Amino acid sequence: MMMMMMMMIQRPSMLLEKGVYWASEHPAIVGFRWSHSATWASTWSFLITSISLYIASALVLHLTLTLFRRRRPVPLGPIPAIHSLAMALLSALIFLGLLLSSAAEIRDTRWFWxxxxxxxxxxxxxxxxxxPTGRVFFWSYLxxxxRFLHLLRTFFAILRRRDLTFFRLFNQSILLCMSFxxxxxxxxxxxxxxxxxTFLYCVVYGYRFWIGIGLRSACFxxxxxxQIVVLGCNLVCHIGVLLLHFNKGGCNGIGAWVFNSVFNAAILLFILDFYVKVHFKKRDLKEI
Structure with a gap:
């Protein structure tokens, strides 16, 4: 009986150790290196071609449905719900992997800080x-x-006969570019x-899966x-990066950070504009 209890206690700890190993100590993760010659999808030409094909495909599909005057949504069945579930699980995996890898990097490199x-x-x-080598950049690469899987939502929206907006194409393209x-x-x-x-995606895609299988949606x-909450937190962190850059002798990749900051601000303005329009539209309808 005692042996069985000992085994039951040890089993969760063994599973936890294996999870930590596969998330932060596996040789493929520790030895990861971002390289144009050895890493798939790591070249500028691949990035530019991918974004161009994404925009062109979305426009062609939208124009095709418009020319054939198809007003009804194309039935997609459970595909969007399955996609949402897959994205929620993948985002959870990246979140946990990056969290454990960051802790391991801090542990291993803190001695020479x-x-x-x-x-x-x-x-x-x-x-x-x-x-760009090591644990953290492995999960950044994943x-x-x-981000390429996120692009599928644009095509789902087109097939459902929703408006193809400039913001959707801009947002997805810029997020792909920034992660590169x-x-x-x-x-x-x-x-x-x-x-x-990834924490946001866990919540949002989990919610989309929830309503995708026919359960009740939120009343707001x-x-x-x-998105507004996460972008607001990012804005605060961007201010922290700027202060550290000038007070600590410089931060790596600050040129890319400036690009990131500008487009994060643009995306936040787009979302706030949409939020305000929806809010006032609902208020006007109530007054009527």
Whole structure:
């Protein structure tokens, strides 16, 4: 009886150790290296071609349905719900993997940090000369690849006969480009950005799966509110990166960070504009 109890106690700890190993200590993760010659989808030509094909395909599909005057949504069955579930699980995997890998990197490299450097400062501001290798960048690479799966939502929206907006194409293209730049320039702040984004995707895609299988939806703009909260947190973190850059001798990949900041601000303005329009539209309808 005691042996059985000991085995039951040890089994969860063994599973936890295996999970930590596969998430942060596996040789493929520890030895990861972002390279144009050895890493798939790592070249500028691939990025530009992918974005161009995405925009062209979306426009062609939209124009085709418009020319054939198909007003009814194309039945997609359970495909959108399955996609949402897959994205929620993948985002949860990246979140946990990156969290454990960040803890392992802090543990292994803290001995040569400069004085007064804290884990939070490392998360926001990589030291100058940081190369895109190791645990953190493995999960950043997986996040970059997952962005291609996010593009499918545009085609789902077109087939459902929803408006193909400039913001949708702009948002998806820029997010794909930014995740590429994180790896290409070893950009500071990407760890926090990926953790926040994947946590958001867990919640949002879990919610989309929930309503995709026919369960009740929220009585407010759930997805938009989640996006505003995360973008607001990112804005605060961007200010922290800027302060650390000038006070700590520089952060790695600051040029890519400037690009990231500008387009994050643009996306936040787009979402706030949409939120305000929806809010006032609902208020006007109530007054009528």
């Amino acid at each position: 400069r004085r007064r450097t804290t884990p939070l400062q490392w998360l926001l501001c990589f030291p100058l000369g940081t190369r 996040f970059y690849l997952s 730049l994180w790896l290409e320039f070893s950009q500071s702040f990407q760890v926090v950005a990926i953790l926040c984004t 703009a759930f997805v938009v509110n989640c």
